Amino acid sequence: DGGITQSPKYLFRKEGQNVTLSCEQNLNHDAMYWYRQDPGQGLRLIYYSQIVNDFQKGDIAEGYSVSREKKESFPLTVTSAQKNPTAFYLCASSIGRSDEQFFGPGTRLTVL
Amino acid sequence: KNQVEQSPQSLIILEGKNCTLQCNYTVSPFSNLRWYKQDTGRGPVSLTIMTFSENTKSNGRYTATLDADTKQSSLHITASQLSDSASYICVVSGYSSASKIIFGSGTRLSIRP
Numbered sequence: 544d545g546g547i548t549q550s551p552k553y554l555f556r557k558e559g560q561n562v563t564l565s566c567e568q569n570l571n572h573d574a575m576y577w578y579r580q581d582p583g584q585g586l587r588l589i590y591y592s593q594i595v596n597d598f599q600k601g602d603i604a605e606g607y608s609v610s611r612e613k614k615e616s617f618p619l620t621v622t623s624a625q626k627n628p629t630a631f632y633l634c635a636s637s638i639g640r641s642d643e644q645f646f647g648p649g650t651r652l653t654v655l
Numbered sequence: 656k657n658q659v660e661q662s663p664q665s666l667i668i669l670e671g672k673n674c675t676l677q678c679n680y681t682v683s684p685f686s687n688l689r690w691y692k693q694d695t696g697r698g699p700v701s702l703t704i705m706t707f708s709e710n711t712k713s714n715g716r717y718t719a720t721l722d723a724d725t726k727q728s729s730l731h732i733t734a735s736q737l738s739d740s741a742s743y744i745c746v747v748s749g750y751s752s753a754s755k756i757i758f759g760s761g762t763r764l765s766i767r768p
Contacts, residue, residue: 547698578758585659585744585758586699633698641686641748644756646698 546570549634549647556621556628556654564619564650566634574640575617579603580631580649589632592617593640621652629654657682659747659759667765672735676762678728678745682755686748690719690730693742693761702730702743732764740766 547568556562566575574593578586588601592611606625611617617636621628631651635644659680668674680688687706691699703712703719705728712719716733732739742761749755 583664583760585760587758588756631696635698643689643701643704646700648698649696651696 547634547636547645547647549632549650551650552648554650554652556652558654559623561620561622562652564621564632564634564652566617566619566647567615568617568636568645568647569615570636570645571614572636572638572645573614574637574642575611576635576637576644577601577607577609577617577619578633578635580633586633589619628652657747657749657755657757659745659757661743661745661759661762663762664760665763665765667767668735670735670737670766670768674732674735674764676730676732676743676745676764678730678747678759680726680728680745680747680757680759682726682747682749682757684750685723685726686750688719688721688728688748689746690717690728691744691746693744695741699744735766737766737768740764 550565576591577589587603589607590609592598608620633649634647637644662677689704690702693699705721707723718731721728742763744761745759747757
């Protein structure tokens, strides 16, 4: 059963803590993406990776970090430097940069 | 500036009725336009994709149109069902880097019985 998964579904964090969101895909896609979704706004790109061991900043990368050590995995760390981290985070993957993106179910992060 | 504007922001219609959602964009150079459906608390799912040379594409009760000259697209939903209640997102891709994939803010559609 191929797909893209994210965990956890809900995550609570205290101010000042780093937290890592998981994203895994078994679609054999080269490209992976992280987006942030806030109410009433379109998805905004945080980071993307087109190949293992390589990733690029998106439009709102400040306060976030990623790694791409394996083709299947693209974890996102929300650091304490991110001033307003409460949001819905979506991970996506695609065969290539121009191809259809398949989205995971999302992680809702709340900072207490 | 590359932008994607969707209207209306929200829409309520009765079950069985038709509706049309609008998307205007300024992304250039244009590569393709996708419509996604996003259920509450879930990830978006692709409905249709259109390139520059295509002006209509259907997926069941969903029909998308594209006018590349006026940079407008519409998504028409026929004989709406309760399960159509969701946000519909227009996504426009240009050439070059992934940062040129621009998401609209979506239209929230509610179907009432």
